Amino acid sequence: MQNSTPPPSQKSALGHIRVLDLSRVLAGPWCSQNLADLGAEVIKIERPSGGDDTRQWGPPYLRDADGNNTSEAAYYLCANRGKRAITVDISTPQGQEIIRELAKQSDVVIENYKVDQLKKYGLDYASLKQVKTDLIYCSITGFGQTGPYAHRAGYDFIIQGMGGLMSLTGERDELAGGGPQKAGVAITDLMTGMYATVAILAALSHRDRCGEGQYIDMALLDVQVAMLANMGSNYLTSGNAPKRWGNAHPNIVPYQSFTTSDSHIIVAAGNDAQYQKFVQIGGMPELADDDRFISNPLRVKHRDLLVPILADMVRRKSKQEWIDSLESAGVPCGPINNLEEVFQDPQVIARQLQRELPHPTAGSVPLVANPIRMSATPIEYQNPPPLLSEHTTTCLRDLLHFDDEKIAKLKRDGII
Template identity: 45%
Template sequence: MTTNNSALAGIRVIDMSRVFAAPVGAQILGDLGADVIKIERPGVGDDGRGYGFSWVKGKDGIETRHSSFFTVSNRNKRSMTLNHSKPEGQEILRKLVETADVLIENYKVGDLKRFGLDYESLRQINPRLIYCSVTGYGQTGPMAARPGYDGLFQATGGMMAVTGIPEGEPGAGPLKAGPSLVDFITGHNTALAVLGALMYRSRTGEGQYIDIALLDTSVAMVSHIMQDYLISGSAPPRLGNGGNGGGPADLIHCKDGIVYLTAGTDEHWRRLTVLMKQPELFEDPRFDSNLKRGKHNRAELMDIINAWSRQWTVADIQAALDEVGIPAARYNELAEVWEEPQVKHRELRATTPHAYAESGSVDLIASPLAQMSKSPATIRSAPPMLGEHTREILNELGYDDARVAELQELKVL
């Protein structure tokens, strides 16, 4: 339940989005205390319920349909099934809009206008409504009608161009990042835009329309590397696991594992040469600038460092690097992440009660906003079952149980 110290207590969000990017945005608002009502297709639900490789196992033979994609992006929401193509479903949505502050949707451009559920129509009902559309390419332009998924935008926006094994090395070429990063960051941009619109409304009383595009995010997230190109006119090379700033920065191999090392300043580099008992490398003309260490002679330098690091265990080299103040971190497989002392200290594994799970709970990933001192993000409920809160929400809107039964018979719910 939302508490008074939740940042968005009293804010109601209608979440008409599916799969990942926009649901992440709505979830962030839910983490901050908003009442998020997720609208799903009767009998089918969010397409994201079928995405991913793992599903939460239900108790007593219940099929939760909580895939990894759905589970990671739909906590702190109430699920309501609704067929908005039917007049009765449109009527319910309009009643909801009367009570709402925000509506988030990610249908194809113009799709909801067919049902009178576009921004221009709904603002007549609620002028204070903040209406956010999330699409692949935006609401206008030559590609606006195209569907889009994360990998397409990693390819189009430049992310793949700067990710992958360097030219001249075995397997050279562009690579997609493992997680759906464009989707994930687009979700954060969605929440950020909504928060900005809420602040604007608090001053002016006016709602507004927000057009969020995965394409825009995909270009922006290339960040300093794209800015390097805009400044120089030259595309920086793919560096594999190499750092983007100072050097040496890369994976180094030890007797029993791998460590990521970033000796990113001249002083860090000097300390590393002392620790390696090769202080002459500090003034070696091959390595006497960040540009030489991080770009021109990077491979040669990393061969030297790896010849040294292979004599150490991960624990010993980490301790030695920590002692002299050189940034470094152990490489972790996914299972090892949760054994990291600092990960445990920050309580990033958030075990949450789940009434329909076989184990009675589900492990979620804590919000990075959980450490706010006055209004922290919280996990108050596990992702919902399909239509779990339909009756509850309709009762709040004034529909009695008899009318709910009629709507179910009409296949509106």
């Protein structure tokens, strides 16, 4: 059967690509949402009873015009815009056949089931490659398809610990509140989704040149270790494991957060001149000439003496007073904003990072924009995160040419 992907859109980078998305929760859906934002047709496959787990991961939930909670949790909304939603019970032979037929007409399959779980359904790469020889198939798991941990379930929080990120994040052990901390968002899931997006785009480029599909094995642990970046390189070069520094910097002082009279700021004085301006603005010019603090190496050496003095100095002014005076003097600084302040920030507003899309039950849904800016094929925000099974009938009718009687029987039998 020929791929029935619609003709490429002139305004969409991936308008010629169809993605069959069997993933749920965050890493896989984040990847497929990236592809949808870039114009790909993404068909999200969910189980008939409940769908993607994140639909129920609330509160908060999206509210309708009367202020009542809908069935869509905010967590689900963050990673599923632009997709079409189908419910299929893949544990049944009929459901498996539907997935095979859809895979036949797709360019990419994404899944995040446990290792070998889809093999028993005939929906693994080796099986689907038989019906679509140039298929690109991306599996996302906690630990990958090989190795002693391959069959373990992988969760972002656990991987942040195992992969070293939490050893670098958090206040120093000897200070109050010290100890390892996870990041405030599921950063390993998100980065795995981003790496998976890159891998799929590379595989599509290879397929278009050579006509060959391929299998992509993505693991959260692999991604977490890779994204240690300079810290990983520091360890491999020196043999010394880096320690936590909280919001401070191991090699620059002052380069950290401070509490103001009403909030918090970050001061990043990367050279002596910037440090001198900082303490002058703070009304303590004598600190600029103090022999113990006159150069950055000396400030690093005496940080435990200097930082408490600077902290007392910063508390004397408000966040905005510090930002205004430091920016005008050319001292790198910034506020630590809560999310209300983030979405009210003039730069965030100017860049249109909050978007509203029409929603069938809530009227509209607020979403965060994709940060990719492309001149010839810009991101188009057309469809909100779909309701559970919203497109089951239309997709089966349009793509697989099922008639109304067959669709009705599949619904009665609980297959869709």
